[in-house]
Structures are given as structure tokens and as C-alpha cells.
Amino acid sequence: MDVTATLSLGDPLEPARKATAQMLQNRERTFSLPQPFYNDERLFAIDLQEIFQKEWLIAGMTCEIPTKGNFMTLQVGNNPIIVIRGAEGQVHAFHNVCRHRGSRLCTTAKGKVAKLVCHYHQWTYELDGRLLFAGTEMGAGFDMTQYGLKPVNVKTAGGYVFISLAEHPPAIDEFLATLNHYMEPYDMENTKVAIQTTLVEKANWKLVLENNRECYHCNASHPELLKTLLEWDDVTDPRADQGFKDHVAASAAAWDAEKIPYAHASFGLRNRIVRMPLLKGTVSMTLDGKQGCAKLMGRIKNPDLGSMRILHLPHSWNHCMGDHIIVFTVWPISAQETLVSTKWLVHKDAVEGVDYDVERMRKVWDATNDQDRRLAEENQRGINSSAYQPGPYSTTYEFGVVNFVDWYSERLLNNLGAAPAPYLKGVVAQ
Incomplete structure (x- = not known):
């Protein structure tokens, strides 16, 4: 984690991270999760950081950005994201944040542009994220190549656009190849x-x-x-x-x-x-x-x-x-x-x-x-009641819920760098 994000005081969520891992490691597999997983803001922040900012998400559909310059925006926690169709039909994804002073570039849900222009000071970016214009005010020695938009991992398959904010997202290509095959008739x-x-x-x-x-x-x-x-x-x-x-x-x-x-x-x-x-x-x-x-x-x-x-x-x-x-x-x-x-x-x-x-x-x-x-x-x-305690799932009627919670538990423990729970031994969560 960037030390500037924690004011050099360490990760304020570290105690919650340890407690979260411990609760997952000790829970009964076929019971609902402990209360904090459903209503605690610290655990919610961990979900955003370790699940929604590390796993692959469906940002939208390729048909929503049919031609060059079409874009769509979305919000992942505090992270505004832009997905845009570039040259030769290539789909790009970027953090929707100007590299000058951090303003959002695109402020509408969808649209079409020739270039990405920041409304604040008119810094201008190519559709592939390269900075094209920052004005002479930045000085003769300003290196525009160092200030392109920050990219987001993006893949397309079967008409879907997948993004991941992780530096090293989990493998997904086998699923995407199968998705392409199953969506071909459409x-x-x-x-x-x-x-x-x-x-x-x-x-x-x-x-x-x-x-x-x-x-x-x-x-x-x-x-x-x-x-x-x-x-x-x-x-x-x-x-x-x-x-x-x-x-x-x-x-x-x-x-x-x-x-x-x-x-x-x-x-x-x-x-x-x-x-x-x-x-x-x-x-x-x-x-x-x-x-x-x-x-x-x-x-x-x-x-x-x-x-x-x-x-x-x-x-x-x-x-x-x-x-x-x-x-x-x-x-x-x-x-x-x-x-x-x-x-x-x-x-x-x-x-x-x-x-x-x-x-x-x-x-x-x-x-x-x-x-x-x-x-x-x-x-x-x-x-939210003080009377709540985890209750048993039906392994016949609610096996899909058990599978979801197994997946969530495995991915959260893995992304936290914690030891896997004993009850997850043999579970392939991907």
C-alpha cells in the first residue's frame, strides 16, 4: 500500500484485517457469516480493497461503446473508471482521473469524444491514454510521456467488458474463451x-x-x-x-x-x-x-x-x-x-x-x-439486531449460497495474505 495513503501511520485497517481473517478461519462453513461481515464499515472497506479492487468485474457491454470515441464510466468504491473504444476497435480502461490535479475527466455515464479533455485546465489525452497537451505553462522541460492516464486491466469476451484494478489480477482467460464460445450464437x-x-x-x-x-x-x-x-x-x-x-x-x-x-x-x-x-x-x-x-x-x-x-x-x-x-x-x-x-x-x-x-x-x-x-x-x-448469530444453511436448497460464501472466504483470505481456513481445503475458488 502507498505509504502516503496512510499518512505514514501504518494501515488503520490492520487490526480489522487480522480480525477478519480470524473470523473467516474459525467460522462454521455451512453457517451464515458473523455479523460484522454484513454491517461493519471497516470490513466493508476491506471488501472494497480486497475483493472489488482485486477481482475481475463486469464493467459493461461492448455494444455500449460501439465505435471509436464511445465511452462509459463507472464507480468502484472511491475509484472512478472510464472504459473507451480506441483506434482499430480496441477497448481501453483507465482511472477517470486527470494526471494534473486529479479532476475527473468524464462526468457523464456515457458519451462520445474525439479526445479525452479535462474540463478543469484542458489537459488533453489520446484515446489510448497518452497525454497530448498540457499547455506551455508547464515549462519546456515538462515530459508529457510521464503523465499518461493510469491504465486499468481490461479484457473483452462474449460481448462483456471485464476490468480489474489489481496490479496482478487472477487468471480468467480460460473462462473468457468458454464465454466467447457460448455467446457466439448471439x-x-x-x-x-x-x-x-x-x-x-x-x-x-x-x-x-x-x-x-x-x-x-x-x-x-x-x-x-x-x-x-x-x-x-x-x-x-x-x-x-x-x-x-x-x-x-x-x-x-x-x-x-x-x-x-x-x-x-x-x-x-x-x-x-x-x-x-x-x-x-x-x-x-x-x-x-x-x-x-x-x-x-x-x-x-x-x-x-x-x-x-x-x-x-x-x-x-x-x-x-x-x-x-x-x-x-x-x-x-x-x-x-x-x-x-x-x-x-x-x-x-x-x-x-x-x-x-x-x-x-x-x-x-x-x-x-x-x-x-x-x-x-x-x-x-x-x-443488525444484537440477537443475530450465524444460522445454518440448507446444503440442499442453499448450496449456491454455501458456494458463494466459500468463494468469498477463500478469495478474501488469499488477498489478505492469510492462511486458508481448514474448511476450505480442496475448494477451488479461482
């Missing part, structure tokens, strides 16, 4: 965001993820979603009956005929891709189960592709259907506040009001997101 460069929503939940980001990683609560809470969704991710799920297995087999035969990838692919506990059918007679996550967009995506001819589910920890889940794709990302704001972003993508030539109706397409997940918000917020209120 021709993601020829898509567009039909609608985007953001929802602020008054709950810790891990509670938002835990809620997503199980459908134990679905029957009681998500009537709209269950008009189309089958909760099981695999025929090996111990709850899956023979009727579900037969439905999967029939669907797989149709997908094979169209050369649509569907087999379960996992990369440790961090990433998973699997295509599962929707409820029989439905083809899309709409209230009536019919197509949300008349124009199918990419080379797809059969609308009945079920939902290809993509998991990317620490913060994203996705549903890819034949007619549209839904991308969810989670962004921590504070120990007890989280922003959830939802994007609905369609074929770029689909016409709103002709091929799709935005309100109809978003209705199921608008309802589901709000239902999940209320669940997470009530979860947070209870956890």
Missing part, C-alpha cells in the same frame, strides 16, 4: 441495451448475492418469475424429478440441432455457464412466457432456447434467452447499501414499439428485483 457486437434500471437496496452486497444464489425463497416471493423459471441449474440437482430431466433432454436435442452450446461449464466457484429450459410452453421471461422481442438475436432461429445462466462472482448473474439477454451487476455503496443494475439487451435492429415493448419485456424482473430488495432489506434489519 452476435453480441450487433446488440443494444433496450433499457437499463438501477435499484438501491439498503442491504450489504453479500446479502444481495446470497439472496440471488438460492431459490429457496422463490415460491413464497416471486410469482411473476415462476411463470417461466425452473429453479434447477442441472439434472444432477437432488431435487430434480424425472419430468424435469426428460424436459432437459428434449430441449438439448433441439439445441444440438441448431448448434447452440448448453453443457454445464464451471471454473472453480467463481464462474459458471449452463443453459436450462424454461417452463414447458414458455420461451422468454415475460408474464405470458411469449417472446419479449419479435426479432431474435444473432443467428438464433428457434426462440425456445430456455435461459443460459452465467454466473460471475463477485457481482453478476445473467439470463440469455433467444430473444433478449438480461445482465445484472451489483455495486457496493456502503456496508448497508448496494446498487443493483439491470440491463435488457436485444438485437440492434429491433425496433422499440414494433419488435418489443419495453414495459412488457421488463415487467417480470422489475417485480422480482423489487421483491428481492425487500427481502434483502429485511434480512439486513434482522442481522
Whole structure:
């Protein structure tokens, strides 16, 4: 850590870091986390530093920056980031911070520029981050080559833009190659965001993820979603009956005929891709189960592709259907506040009001997101009580939550430089 950031007084979070590692090493694996993990601001700061500033995050979609000069901005903790399309289609990512006096360069969520110009003193940067102009006021000896924008690691695959603020981010190329293969039928460069929503939940980001990683609560809470969704991710799920297995087999035969990838692919506990059918007679996550967009995506001819589910920890889940794709990302704001972003993508030539109706397409997940918000917020209120203590997960219905907490625990201990917990022996978290 930069000593200037700690005023030469050492890391003020060091005691909290040690306590955090100790709690993770001593916790019971199949129980929820100790209370500070959900409501302590010091532990939240550690989450930002050791998870969100070191792991790979989904910054957005390549279709959001289709041509040279298109940019999008995002915020990772206190770090403003810019992702921009440069020459020859290359995607760059930088800290959205001028090298002169630190002002943000781009102040809008999206836009298009010829060059990156700081509004404060007009320092000007090329789209690849090189400083082009700083004015004669800096003196004849000023070396512009030393003051380019600070880069952020960036990779693209399957229409997604991944960034990592780490100096040495974890390996991800094997997953990205598989993601490219599974997303090929969608021709993601020829898509567009039909609608985007953001929802602020008054709950810790891990509670938002835990809620997503199980459908134990679905029957009681998500009537709209269950008009189309089958909760099981695999025929090996111990709850899956023979009727579900037969439905999967029939669907797989149709997908094979169209050369649509569907087999379960996992990369440790961090990433998973699997295509599962929707409820029989439905083809899309709409209230009536019919197509949300008349124009199918990419080379797809059969609308009945079920939902290809993509998991990317620490913060994203996705549903890819034949007619549209839904991308969810989670962004921590504070120990007890989280922003959830939802994007609905369609074929770029689909016409709103002709091929799709935005309100109809978003209705199921608008309802589901709000239902999940209320669940997470009530979860947070209870956890804040002095009566809270870690409770047991169901290893049958909540195995996805156990996997998420295993991944989180392994990565946090690893990034803290602490010894792994005994219960994580053999767990491949990546």
C-alpha cells in the first residue's frame, strides 16, 4: 500500500484485517457469516480493497461503446473508471482521473469524444491514454510521456467488458474463451441495451448475492418469475424429478440441432455457464412466457432456447434467452447499501414499439428485483439486531449460497495474505 495513503501511520485497517481473517478461519462453513461481515464499515472497506479492487468485474457491454470515441464510466468504491473504444476497435480502461490535479475527466455515464479533455485546465489525452497537451505553462522541460492516464486491466469476451484494478489480477482467460464460445450464437457486437434500471437496496452486497444464489425463497416471493423459471441449474440437482430431466433432454436435442452450446461449464466457484429450459410452453421471461422481442438475436432461429445462466462472482448473474439477454451487476455503496443494475439487451435492429415493448419485456424482473430488495432489506434489519448469530444453511436448497460464501472466504483470505481456513481445503475458488 502507498505509504502516503496512510499518512505514514501504518494501515488503520490492520487490526480489522487480522480480525477478519480470524473470523473467516474459525467460522462454521455451512453457517451464515458473523455479523460484522454484513454491517461493519471497516470490513466493508476491506471488501472494497480486497475483493472489488482485486477481482475481475463486469464493467459493461461492448455494444455500449460501439465505435471509436464511445465511452462509459463507472464507480468502484472511491475509484472512478472510464472504459473507451480506441483506434482499430480496441477497448481501453483507465482511472477517470486527470494526471494534473486529479479532476475527473468524464462526468457523464456515457458519451462520445474525439479526445479525452479535462474540463478543469484542458489537459488533453489520446484515446489510448497518452497525454497530448498540457499547455506551455508547464515549462519546456515538462515530459508529457510521464503523465499518461493510469491504465486499468481490461479484457473483452462474449460481448462483456471485464476490468480489474489489481496490479496482478487472477487468471480468467480460460473462462473468457468458454464465454466467447457460448455467446457466439448471439452476435453480441450487433446488440443494444433496450433499457437499463438501477435499484438501491439498503442491504450489504453479500446479502444481495446470497439472496440471488438460492431459490429457496422463490415460491413464497416471486410469482411473476415462476411463470417461466425452473429453479434447477442441472439434472444432477437432488431435487430434480424425472419430468424435469426428460424436459432437459428434449430441449438439448433441439439445441444440438441448431448448434447452440448448453453443457454445464464451471471454473472453480467463481464462474459458471449452463443453459436450462424454461417452463414447458414458455420461451422468454415475460408474464405470458411469449417472446419479449419479435426479432431474435444473432443467428438464433428457434426462440425456445430456455435461459443460459452465467454466473460471475463477485457481482453478476445473467439470463440469455433467444430473444433478449438480461445482465445484472451489483455495486457496493456502503456496508448497508448496494446498487443493483439491470440491463435488457436485444438485437440492434429491433425496433422499440414494433419488435418489443419495453414495459412488457421488463415487467417480470422489475417485480422480482423489487421483491428481492425487500427481502434483502429485511434480512439486513434482522442481522443488525444484537440477537443475530450465524444460522445454518440448507446444503440442499442453499448450496449456491454455501458456494458463494466459500468463494468469498477463500478469495478474501488469499488477498489478505492469510492462511486458508481448514474448511476450505480442496475448494477451488479461482
